[in-house]
Amino acid sequence: MDSTIQTYFENLDSTDKNLQFEAFNYIISVTKEKVDWSYEVWDKLKADLTHKGNHQRSRAAQFLANLAISDPEKRIVNDFPNIWKVTYDPKFVTARHTLQTIWRVGLAGPEQREMVIHHLSDRFINCKEEKNCTLIRFDIIQCLKNLYDEVGIEEIKHLALDLIEKEEDLKYRKKYKTVWK
Template identity: 45%
Template sequence: MSFSIEEYVKQLHDVDKTLQYDAFVAIQREIEKPVDWAYEVWDQFTGWLTSNDAHDRARGAQFLAGLSKSDPENRILNDFSSLCAIAEDEKFVTARHALQSIWKVGLGGEEQKNRVVDYLVSRFREAPNGVHPTLVRSDIIVGLRNLADSTRDESIEGIGAELIETEADPKYKKKLIASWKKKKV
């Protein structure tokens, strides 16, 4: 069976929730590796970032993050702030889906990786002032771990360790350390 991005994107809005889910999984699976069709859907996915539909915002963010490795024009650099906005969406579930995927932007190149790390560090530091700070911080640590493992960038190892050290609550610090040690990718 051949992959048709157009068909799967169409199915994301089908009334049948099973078809929607299957399409989502198929696209996610496909973008685990570089694809040659990224720009066929890029503008559509960036458009979803401003949708009134929280599912579209989350999907748009997740797909764009995954497509970063298929972005030789580096379009994601222009769209990164919009992606970050979704990672801080008013709807927490939407924000969390985006935040859990944003590390994948760092697979697109050195500048992308630096932007992701800078954003995640800043977000980690600001998390106590927001909603569900422990979940947000945990997602950030897992994202940094994934990025460090995927890029074999030892500097990210140090950054993750430094962030964990800033946690004052010993119980939660222990959980962050456990999350950091697990291989997630």
């Protein structure tokens, strides 16, 4: 791992919030493409999924979701349940940031894509009793749209539109449909 990326990871723990923010944004941007250092940070990120600090949990989940494309060993398949747990984090902002990024795991390959789609679909159907259900559903529809835009697989679009039709409240059904316009 080059010293630049190492410095950005170190800056995540800085007391300077601006340095933290800059480091987070830099790491997110570089991990949108394949990197050759994913396994140098993987275990630390995996451990941070259960960190006492919600910022660390959120960052770890988002970074791992992005690093899935840089994971030729498919570690993400075994580690996905731990990332998915963060979508249920007690801090809703942490859960939501994780949920909004988790679709990126689906860019790593067909097995990973099926896993993500299955979890998103199941959550959409079964989140009715969760606090903030409508936001969760909106984020799921947005995730499916993001994934569809990247991979162009029509079944993803059909699934999303089918899920939208399952929404009983017409106001929210209409809101979810705006994602696909």
